[in-house]
Amino acid sequence: MNLYWLEEPSAARSETRLEGRADVAIVGAGVTGCSAALRLAEAGLRVRVHDARGIAEGASGRNGGFALGGGAARYDIARDTYGVERAKGFWRWTHEALDRMADLAGDALRRTGSYRLAGDEEEREGIRLEYEALREDGFEAEWLDDVPGGAAGRFHGAISHPHDGSIQPARFVRRLASLATAAGAEFREHDLVEDLDALDADRILVATDGYGHGLVPEIADLVWPTRGQVIVSEPLDRELYDRPHYARQGFDYWQQLPDGRILLGGFRDVSILDELTDVEETTPTIQSSLASFLHELVGEEVPVTHRWAGIFGLTQDMLPLVGAVPGRDGRLWVAGGYSGHGNVLGFACGELVADAILGRESPQLELLDPARFSA
Secondary structure, three states, X not given: OOOOHHHOOOOOOXXXXXXXXXXXXXXXXXXXXXXXXXXHHHOOOOEEEEOOOOOOOOHHHOOOOEEOOOXXXXXXXXXXXXXXXXXXXXXXXXXXXXXXXXHHHHHHEEOXXXXXXXXXXXXXXXXXXXXXXXXXXXXXXXXXXXXOHHHOOOOOOEEEEOOOEEEOHHHHHHHHHHHHHHOOOEEEOOOOOOOHHHOXXXXXXXXXXXXXXXXXXXXXOOEEEEXXXXXXXXOOOOOOOOOOEEEHHHOEEEEEOOOOOEEEXXXXXXXXXXXXXXXXXXXXXXXXXXXXXHHXXXXXXXXXXXXXXXXEEEEOOOOOEEEEOOOOOOXXXXXXXXXOOHHHHHHHHHHHHHHHHOOOOXXXXXXXXXXXXXX
8 A cells, every 4th residue: 555645754753762650651653642642741741652553654644634623423413412512512622623733733734624515415405404503503614506626516515614624644643743752752663552551651541543443342342443445646737626525424535635636535335334344455346436436526537646544433423432441440541433533533632631631621521431331
């Protein structure tokens, strides 16, 4: 697999070595682990981060590069499911996290906005309800009967989200790691953790999202590993898509990158049961569907230069799990289960779980508490 985001050379990062026991050991050096490490180290804790690969080489280097506010569920459905005030607070919290990301990301994040597209009349009705709920609760969004660019005339309406963006996720996460290192955190790359009890730390945070299934048995049935597949084309000589686009309830998503390439992912529903797996490999069925849709999006055959698969964690209620693992006496913590929205939620939940470890309160902790499934 050719991994587009990870081809960019990693900037030199100073190394920190902690002597003796850590206050917090973090398993996973993706966006959540690095976000939490930065928050904890800045608060003065001794933090050690372990990853079986290098920094950002899991889902943080294998996704579609979308930076979207909100959650995985439609906003109107979230209001009905979680309650209006909880949904409104959660959505606003993610928008605030996206603003903080912009402060840290530099040129890794472009605030382009995004389009959520209706693939048919039924989806139009659904996202129209979402749009109306967003506007009713004071969120900035615009309804479009059609969109400009390559998608013009092909869909049945769209929501324009002006504050969303496009992110180079590996670059962003590596920057978080550099900031965390400067604050005193230690990173141990290529250090596989198979036994949490072997970690020399007072508290442990597992931040692996869909990877490491079974590492925390208590949540093994709550976070389902799910595979997402992506392709990237050769650069085009014209701009067709000026921001992230997604349609069919997020099963199709694409954007045109600054170098002119089309990045396209999704079609998981073509063989949806097969994609409930932590096997990180592409499949002919979905790759063929992606290539056909790429042809449609561009209007001609375009060579594919990169293709890959990555794993994310799906949850039953489409909300992450963030907090102390029940029955572990406050020593074991978890943050994951972003249901395909990990770039922003992963960052926000890394900060949130760090704050919880530090004893800081947040209304999101009750909503995302892993214990909600055992209540």
